[in-house]
Amino acid sequence: xxxxxxxxxxxxxxxxxxxxxxxxxxxxxxxxxxxxxxxxxxxxxxxxxxxxxxxxxxxxxxxxxxxxxxxxxxxxxxxxxxxxxxxxxxxxxxxxxxxxxxxxxxxxxxxxxxxxxxxxxxxxxxxxxxxxxxxxxxxxxxxxxxxxxxxxxxxxxxxxxxxxxxxxxxxxxxxxxxxxxxxxxxxxxxxxxxxxxxxxxxxxxxxxxxxxxxxxxxxxxxxxxxxxxxxxxxxxxxxxxxxxxxxxxxxxxxxxxxxxxxxxxxxxxxxxxxxxx
Numbered sequence: 001x002x003x004x005x006x007x008x009x010x011x012x013x014x015x016x017x018x019x020x021x022x023x024x025x026x027x028x029x030x031x032x033x034x035x036x037x038x039x040x041x042x043x044x045x046x047x048x049x050x051x052x053x054x055x056x057x058x059x060x061x062x063x064x065x066x067x068x069x070x071x072x073x074x075x076x077x078x079x080x081x082x083x084x085x086x087x088x089x090x091x092x093x094x095x096x097x098x099x100x101x102x103x104x105x106x107x108x109x110x111x112x113x114x115x116x117x118x119x120x121x122x123x124x125x126x127x128x129x130x131x132x133x134x135x136x137x138x139x140x141x142x143x144x145x146x147x148x149x150x151x152x153x154x155x156x157x158x159x160x161x162x163x164x165x166x167x168x169x170x171x172x173x174x175x176x177x178x179x180x181x182x183x184x185x186x187x188x189x190x191x192x193x194x195x196x197x198x199x200x201x202x203x204x205x206x207x208x209x210x211x212x213x214x215x216x217x218x219x220x221x222x223x224x225x226x227x228x229x230x231x232x233x234x235x236x237x238x239x240x241x242x243x244x245x246x247x248x249x250x251x252x253x254x255x256x257x258x259x260x261x262x263x264x265x266x267x268x269x270x271x272x273x274x275x276x277x
Contacts, residue, residue: 095257
C-alpha cells in the first residue's frame with residue numbers, strides 16, 4: 001500500500017486570489033464565533049440564534065455562501081472521489097493521531113495532578129452541547145453527521161483544500177487549518193477554563209488527520225465527514241443511550257485505524273531496510 005498521495009485533480013488552475021480566500025476565512029471565523037457573543041450583547045439577535053435553523057444559517061450557511069462566492073467549488077470538486085483510498089487513509093490517520101491525542105491527554109492529566117489538581121474538577125461542568133441534546137438525544141446522534149458534513153466542507157474542503165487546489169505545500173496549511181478548527185470550538189475554553197488545554201490537542205490532531213486524508217485521497221470529503229460525524233455521535237450515544245456502546249462507537253474505528261497505521265509503518269520501515277528491488 002503506497003502512502004504517496006495523488007495530485008488533486010484539476011489543481012492546475014490557481015483559482016481564487018489569496019485576498020478572496022482570506023476574506024472567506026475571516027467571514028467564517030466571525031460567523032462561527034458570533035454565536036458566543038452576539039446573542040449575549042444584542043438581545044434582538046436571540047430570535048435568530050436561539051432556534052436551530054437560524055443558528056445553522058449563521059454558523060454554517062454564511063461560511064458556505066461566502067466561500068461559494070469568493071473561492072468557488074474547485075477545492076470541493078472531488079468530494080466523493082477515490083473512496084477506497086479515502087477510507088483506508090482516513091482510518092489510518094484518524095486512528096494514529098487519535099491514539100497520539102490520547103497519550104498527550106494522559107500526559108497533561110499527570111501534569112495537572114502534579115501542579116493544579118483543582119483545575120481537573122472544572123471538567124465536571126456541564127458540556128453545553130450535551131445539555132442541549134438531553135431532550136432529544138437520537139436527533140443529535142443523527143444530526144452529528146450533518147454537522148460533520150458542514151464542518152468538513154468548510155475546514156477541509158475550502159480552508160485546507162484551497163492550498164491543495166493551488167498545488168501548494170500541504171504541511172503548513174494542514175497545521176494552520178487544524179489550529180483554526182480547534183480554536184473555533186471556543187465553548188470548550190469558556191466552559192472548562194484552565195482545564196480546556198486537555199481538550200484542544202485532540203481537536204487539533206483530528207483536524208490534521210482529516211486534512212491528511214483529503215490530501216492522500218485527492219480531495220475526498222465523504223470519509224472525513226463520516227468519521228467526524230461518528231466522533232461527535234459517539235459522545236451523545238455514550239452520554240444518553242449506552243455508555244458501553246458509546247465507547248465502542250468511539251474507539252473501535254480508532255483501534256482499526258491504529259492497526260492500519262501500524263501496517264503502513266511496518267511496510268515503510270521494511271522497504272527502507274531492504275532497499276530498492
